[in-house]
Amino acid sequence: MKTNPGRFFEDYRLGETIHHAVPRTISGGERALYHALYPARHAVYSSDEFAHGLGLSTAPVDDLMAFHIVFGKTVPDISLNAIANLGYAEGRWMQPVHVGDTLRSESTVIGLKENSNGKSGVVYVRTKGLNQRDEVVLEYVRWVMVRKNRPDAPAPGAAVPQLAPVVVPEAFVIPRRLHFTRYDFQLAGEPHRLGDYEIGEKIDHVDGVTIEEAEHMMATRLWQNTAKVHFDATFREDGRRLIYGGHVISLARALSFNGLANAQMIVALNAGTHANPCFAGDTVRAWSEVLDKSETSAPGVGALRLRLVAVKHGAPQFALKGADGKYLPEVLLDLDYWALVPV
Template structure:
């Protein structure tokens, strides 16, 4: 009997199945340092303990996406080890800040299945929940991933499509305990722009770009203990390329968005997201953002901006999301819809 784990294939999943993922992971200050080495991030709260304290946070959190990548990585051996690609996200909420010393554990429930028409792959929907060492929910989200079948002749399961919300309602946005932006230091944060300076429909070209390398994306993916074959093994894809982990593109785009959105300090939720096209070493990632909605929250001095963050291969000064045919424009890598907390 084999003692190794070949990963689950499409026919191994069933709706209602609950998976307790192995190897809990304790967050350290090393994660903060490596995240800053991998991505050009400069947001003040995760960068400076003094700034975090000045806005009422009891402990100095790491960036939200550090927690997400760690929690996501736990799911890979059971959900997406044999994936073709991770396709998208919905209903992702950051319920509480993650701080060094927190230990994250993740469990997932299969909430949807659909075999593709080629009979060789299928799409698996899961809802995952990451809890800390006190059993408190830190992050939860739904995602869908395309997974290979082990046996192309295996019968297709009944199609189940989950009903997922298109947007997290402002009233349901998590706000960290004690957060208070009334004494916000705009000089230290790096930009003067506050809630009222952003208009619905406004588009912001973040200008800067970063060229992807195999060494950096593989280091990042290993940091999160993400074992998906397509990110490391050139034999896993017919083209012999290492696919960049989609979360690497999310973090790169978020970091690039600092230029123009430096005061979008905390991500409260991700409403939805699509990895529109694959990215590979040598691609240069740029980003732009569209303001979709705004909401005033009960926390003192805090507002929320609903933002469409778009990552592109090369800079698109026209900031075009879709062509006249309604399809994504060439070069779009990521379309991410999120809520960020900003000073009012």
């Protein structure tokens, strides 16, 4: 058999490392396409001159673009037969990615747990993205619910990893030579510094974007994400193609520019939940909550810990969960991350 049906839950083994095909060299064209797919405007990704003024050689590609490329490589081996991508933890961006870099991915299985229905199980992996010099550019843990091919297949012993609830500032990897000592607030688009944000503050990002079928399919193909739920309209009983969760992440992050224009670079991903499915035709809006803030070792550079929430049209403002503790049906994404800002 020469074709690959993808892995099912019973095919994973605790501790195994999977080297994913196929390496991807990043072009300026797909960087431009990323900015076309999302209203991405953060200055450090948009302007070589702005990035150079912060100590970088050129503008890196968007941190989430690098994430999508690394993530997409893993799909044929990790989530081709997924029911749902459940969450993220312990994510760190280790160094900027630039046009011309070649990325590849590898994942290690760090946890397995069969579901009580015996038809599926949860697979935990730690994924690393590496460049052409074998340097780790980012790493993260994710867990995904995967179908079983044979319900009677024996389940591996349950092993659920203990994951840190937050990446502490001491564990950040700040890009070499990065500084915000000559930060140009006018060109960045907003005047707000680290000290202007208060823990507990909530920011309505105002704008909304309606997702079109064509654009989410283009994005999923661009990241070479082959998960069946995103492509095959017959795969789900409702006959609808599920929007790739990363598409919602990038859309919400881009919308957050209005109020967080100076949250320039993502350095860590603490947690993330795709709370409810998203489909073409949904209008996505976003709001953020400031969870924490910290200074860093880089000159003039601070960090904001932010909760980024994406919601569908009609959602109550700043509402997240109901009285039962479950996410409201309008909530699409609950993402906890650290971003670098000027002090």
